[in-house]
Amino acid sequence: MNSIAVLGAGAFGTALAISLAKTGKPVTLWARTGGAQMQAERENTRRLAGVRLPDTLMISDGLETISAQTWLLAVPMQQLGQFCHQNVDLLRGRDLVACCKGIDLATQLGPVALMRRIIPDATHAVLSGPSFAVDIAANLPTALTLASPEPKDAQRLRDLLSTQNIRLYSSVDCTGVELGGALKNVIAIAAGLAIGAGLGDSARAALMTRGFAEVTRLAQHLGADPATLAGLSGFGDLVLTCTSQKSRNFTLGLALGAGEKMPDHITVEGVATAKAVSNMAQSAQIDLPIVHMIAAILDRKATVAQAMDALLSRPLKPE
Ligand SMILES: NC(=O)C1=CN([C@@H]2O[C@H](COP(=O)(O)OP(=O)(O)OC[C@H]3O[C@@H](n4cnc5c(N)ncnc54)[C@H](OP(=O)(O)O)[C@@H]3O)[C@@H](O)[C@H]2O)C=CC1
Numbered sequence: 001m002n003s004i005a006v007l008g009a010g011a012f013g014t015a016l017a018i019s020l021a022k023t024g025k026p027v028t029l030w031a032r033t034g035g036a037q038m039q040a041e042r043e044n045t046r047r048l049a050g051v052r053l054p055d056t057l058m059i060s061d062g063l064e065t066i067s068a069q070t071w072l073l074a075v076p077m078q079q080l081g082q083f084c085h086q087n088v089d090l091l092r093g094r095d096l097v098a099c100c101k102g103i104d105l106a107t108q109l110g111p112v113a114l115m116r117r118i119i120p121d122a123t124h125a126v127l128s129g130p131s132f133a134v135d136i137a138a139n140l141p142t143a144l145t146l147a148s149p150e151p152k153d154a155q156r157l158r159d160l161l162s163t164q165n166i167r168l169y170s171s172v173d174c175t176g177v178e179l180g181g182a183l184k185n186v187i188a189i190a191a192g193l194a195i196g197a198g199l200g201d202s203a204r205a206a207l208m209t210r211g212f213a214e215v216t217r218l219a220q221h222l223g224a225d226p227a228t229l230a231g232l233s234g235f236g237d238l239v240l241t242c243t244s245q246k247s248r249n250f251t252l253g254l255a256l257g258a259g260e261k262m263p264d265h266i267t268v269e270g271v272a273t274a275k276a277v278s279n280m281a282q283s284a285q286i287d288l289p290i291v292h293m294i295a296a297i298l299d300r301k302a303t304v305a306q307a308m309d310a311l312l313s314r315p316l317k318p319e
């Protein structure tokens with residue numbers, strides 16, 4: 001039977017491993033830290049407290065002992081490049097499924113393009129879509145997209161990684177899937193800012209819609225299929241993340257909008273991605289005013305009031 005490894009025991013990696021282990025397939029969760037505690041207590045108290053790990057889920061802190069063919073990389077986006085560089089020999093020849101959302105600041109690449117550059121001789125894929133780790137771990141139903149460039153790989157991995165509560169759809173449009181997942185976090189910070197600053201639900205809806213237009217514009221420029229952006233990994237995840245306080249990106253926006261401090265030590269992928277995409281759009285001369293606004297606020301180059309004024313005073317134009 002095909003065995004699966006999930007690398008990175010954060011909230012998402014742990015939730016995926018729990019759901020996959022319940023299918024009966026052999027699943028190993030690799031943790032950089034805290035593996036012994038998880039093994040002893042059968043719970044990831046640091047990242048996903050209150051959820052019991054299935055007895056069949058294997059916990060490992062030795063990457064070199066894992067023999068699975070399919071490896072899910074569930075480390076944060078800004079760590080993916082370093083992780084791949086450090087483990088090139090172990091990752092070569094495997095199915096590598098990126099489970100992170102974002103654009104790498106150093107290279108301006110998404111997860112699939114980054115993995116391909118560092119480990120060309122592997123099968124590359126990305127898993128993305130609307131799904132909070134706590135929902136997956138609570139066995140609630142979710143639907144996500146599994147993209148890989150070759151249709152047979154996309155379908156094979158879709159079938160392998162679907163579970164009782166994770167319904168996967170396959171795609172070959174890796175660029176569209178990873179850009180939708182990366183950019184929705186930036187738009188969610190904007191949505192949170194609008195609510196936190198008391199601008200109201202109508203302003204949030206406007207930012208979500210115009211933000212979605214920016215995501216689609218950039219994705220098309222980079223060769224993605226606009227239909228992908230209208231799917232689970234684009235529109236679906238944008239809606240979820242911009243409307244739920246379970247989202248760390250939305251919650252960061254709420255705090256900033258209310259004039260509070262940014263929370264520390266939490267994975268908020270939209271922060272680095274806003275900067276990476278703002279830089280990318282400037283060099284490609286693509287108009288992404290909401291992304292630029294968020295990058296400027298996060299960089300403390302603009303206040304929320306200044307950024308909103310700048311957005312609203314742009315020349316009027318057809319929709
Ligand atoms: N949480 C969620 O609901 C969802 C998250 N995602 C995506 O999943 C990705 C991971 O997020 P999430 O699980 O929430 O993050 P968490 O903050 O919960 O955990 C991050 C994990 O990554 C590990 N890690 C960080 N750097 C490295 C490294 N260099 N090598 C090995 N392990 C490393 C950390 O290990 P350590 O504990 O040792 O620091 C930690 O276990 C993000 O891209 C996020 O967008 C996608 C969908 C849902």
Ligand SMILES: O=C(CO)COP(=O)(O)O
Pocket residue numbers: 101129130131132185188237240241246247248249250267268269
């Ligand atoms: O990607 C997610 C839901 O699909 C999780 O969002 P946050 O990273 O904002 O918590």
